[in-house]
Amino acid sequence: MASLWLMIPNEYDLKQVLPALTGFVDTARSGALPALTRAAYLWLEPLSGLTDPVQGGFYMAADYVKYSMPIATSMMMLALSLAQFPEGYSAAGSLDAARSQLRHGADYLMAAHTAPDRFVVQVGNPTDYLTSLQFNNGSWGRPSDMPRNRTAYNITRDSAGGADAAAAAAAALAAAHEAFKEYDPVFAQAALKHAQQLYALATLLPARSYCQQVVDCFEGIKTGGYKWKAYPSTSVYDDLSLAAAWLFAATGVRSYASDSQFFFTQHLARETPNNPTSYISNYDNAAHIAALLLDQQLGFPPAQRHMLDFFKGWMTGLSTAKTPVLFVTPKGLHYLAGHPAAGDEPLPNAAHAAMLALLYAHSPRAQARGLTPFVVQNMECFALQQVNYVLGGQRGKARSFVVGLGSSPPTKPQHRQASCASGVLKCTVANSLATEGPNPNVLKGAIVAGPDSSDGFADDRSSEQSRVSVAYNVPFMGTVAGLLQHAVSPANCQKEHGLFQDIFLAATPGT
Numbered sequence: 001m002a003s004l005w006l007m008i009p010n011e012y013d014l015k016q017v018l019p020a021l022t023g024f025v026d027t028a029r030s031g032a033l034p035a036l037t038r039a040a041y042l043w044l045e046p047l048s049g050l051t052d053p054v055q056g057g058f059y060m061a062a063d064y065v066k067y068s069m070p071i072a073t074s075m076m077m078l079a080l081s082l083a084q085f086p087e088g089y090s091a092a093g094s095l096d097a098a099r100s101q102l103r104h105g106a107d108y109l110m111a112a113h114t115a116p117d118r119f120v121v122q123v124g125n126p127t128d129y130l131t132s133l134q135f136n137n138g139s140w141g142r143p144s145d146m147p148r149n150r151t152a153y154n155i156t157r158d159s160a161g162g163a164d165a166a167a168a169a170a171a172a173l174a175a176a177h178e179a180f181k182e183y184d185p186v187f188a189q190a191a192l193k194h195a196q197q198l199y200a201l202a203t204l205l206p207a208r209s210y211c212q213q214v215v216d217c218f219e220g221i222k223t224g225g226y227k228w229k230a231y232p233s234t235s236v237y238d239d240l241s242l243a244a245a246w247l248f249a250a251t252g253v254r255s256y257a258s259d260s261q262f263f264f265t266q267h268l269a270r271e272t273p274n275n276p277t278s279y280i281s282n283y284d285n286a287a288h289i290a291a292l293l294l295d296q297q298l299g300f301p302p303a304q305r306h307m308l309d310f311f312k313g314w315m316t317g318l319s320t321a322k323t324p325v326l327f328v329t330p331k332g333l334h335y336l337a338g339h340p341a342a343g344d345e346p347l348p349n350a351a352h353a354a355m356l357a358l359l360y361a362h363s364p365r366a367q368a369r370g371l372t373p374f375v376v377q378n379m380e381c382f383a384l385q386q387v388n389y390v391l392g393g394q395r396g397k398a399r400s401f402v403v404g405l406g407s408s409p410p411t412k413p414q415h416r417q418a419s420c421a422s423g424v425l426k427c428t429v430a431n432s433l434a435t436e437g438p439n440p441n442v443l444k445g446a447i448v449a450g451p452d453s454s455d456g457f458a459d460d461r462s463s464e465q466s467r468v469s470v471a472y473n474v475p476f477m478g479t480v481a482g483l484l485q486h487a488v489s490p491a492n493c494q495k496e497h498g499l500f501q502d503i504f505l506a507a508t509p510g511t
Helices: 014-027 035-040 068-084 086-091 095-112 163-180 185-204 237-251 254-270 287-298 301-316 346-361 364-368 373-391 429-433 470-485
Strands: 004-006 118-123 152-156 219-221 227-229 326-328 334-336 500-502
Touching: 014 035, 014 086, 014 095, 014 470, 068 086, 068 095, 068 118, 068 163, 068 287, 068 346, 068 470, 086 095, 086 470, 095 118, 095 163, 095 185, 118 163, 163 185, 163 237, 185 237, 237 254, 237 287, 254 287, 254 301, 287 301, 287 346, 287 364, 301 346, 301 373, 334 346, 334 373, 346 373, 346 470, 373 470
Parallel strands: none
Antiparallel strands: 004 500, 118 152, 219 227, 326 334
16 A cells, blocks of 8 residues: 655644643533633533533533433543543643543433433433524524423333443443542542442343434434434443443452453344444444453453454454455545445544554553554554544645644534524524534534545535534543653654655554
């Protein structure tokens, strides 16, 4: 494969990038915004969701629904990065902000756990937010104008599904215990108690998703021609395995370890091998994080093989069976191939893989197995490559994919308040979503879903490429914190001519 040479943009100091990334996450809070957020984003409404049946939490993307499943997976990733990369957050002055965000999310998950056998999986209904540019209708306004439907959707021991959502919340709270156990042991113990109860609930429920059983996770075209996809969960055993792995880390109870191994093998038995979508790590696939924990804690052989295949795919483009699963775009993004869903969220996909690479590269067990310094460096450089791409270090005419940072950043991210001009009394589809020109408010620090497989990007707030989400920022935050903690810099990855070579990296774990 031909080499692609990428300039490292000198203006990007990761210590300045990380505070911007954490800043966006705070804009998505439901409840009272922090004082620093109110000062930095004067156009945001400072209070929202004060009459919700479960207060707090985050609005994950453009609407004002609170989805407990992606909140949980995002908080789990944030807790993991705080536990493993605290010095990186501290170096950027973002440690307190990230801890506050994790506490805010964990508080919501504990509040949503309203009884030992009851958990709120969603507040609000996404169908209330469907909009149509064709008919100029739908809800597109500030939180004070959100639809009044704030129904709480629950799972109980009698539900027809929901083991995935309960397990995801258990994983997040057990992970929060690990992140807070030395900093705030009282809070950590409270989180752990809820995690154990939620896991017990998850194991009582049928092994079916909360999607279509408890809430509508319809994917397709709804009334008015608007394409809508909620936060689907297409598997259950990955979430159960991850929750048990975190609980074993928190308690040392061997039955959790046995459970995690059992559920992991059940997940693998149902996964299509060598499929590009199986290399996605996100709210719909927790198997890669579960494998990482199982490998680190127990040296579980199926988990080890799973991780080696994951990194082989992301770093060489081929599965262990030599099946193509990824390619490098002309400007340097590692991009999943061969399936429409693989291109839905290319930047978050790459951010997850990059964060996992840093975690694995510095895993004591992996290094004890003989992970060479050269392979460690390759994994670090892969992570830096993806960060570099997102920040605008591509070959040719560069563009940043982080709002408010770098060269030619997105100007029309899909966000209600950002597109709502301060002089407009009531924002609508016609006077905000459908308007020409940049958003009147800069949503600094938000990462968009990303480009197509040829690096093409539509800076259009109605485009799926312009979606933003807490779930997009959190893995990128973890990657940047990891790069800072381990002092990974362009100098570590430079080749001749002082340039950075972005190619598939043949030296991977297990080779």
